[in-house]
Amino acid sequence: MRTAAVILALLVCGGCSSQKPESSAAEEHAPDSYKVRFETSKGDFVLTVTREWAPLGADRFHTLVKSGFYDGARFFRVLPGFVVQFGIAADPAVTAKWRNANLTDDPVKQSNRRGTITFATGGPNTRTTQVFVNLADNARLDGQGFSPFGAVTQGMEVVDQFYSGYGEGAPNGNGPAQPTAESDGNAYLMREFPKLDYIKKASIEK
16 A cells, blocks of 8 residues: 555545534534434445534534535545545535634544544644544544544445545545546535445434
8 A cells, every 4th residue: 555645645635625514513512422423325324423522523523523614525436444524515605614624633542443534634623524434443543643533333335335445545556536526516526426325314323
């Protein structure tokens, strides 16, 4: 694996630009633990978020799920043996509202083991909306500041099945270009990458 290139590509996340969200809900305090069910084109999987692992990340994810941010979003970067990445909204206007809603980094308290979920970044203190699920034990990411805030506790076999045929994103591969996905949303992804799996709905489980 081209480790350096892959990690660099992971660092360059979308949603790290210029506008802030409309509401102070971005600072919402999440429960100490909560579950999120993702209904996807391949089936359902459930994440359990543990706020103590990464409080700011857990709070942001709770807000995004409650707002419907991830509904309709594509799993635009699927690299077998590494990660499944998502978090560019279906509607580019929604992505734009969060583009510069940067979070201060959480300390890394948990390793990026298989099944954990972590925010992607564009460098220190730039987490916004993009996240990835580790498909393998990626402990090498721990030292890069990637702080897991939860883990898949049901349906990891679903996550393993997401379409990976497009490979790494442009310009490092033939997959989706994140800047275009951000500016054009699902119109671009559905036209150019129709086989991508996607989220039908994400919801907080009661």
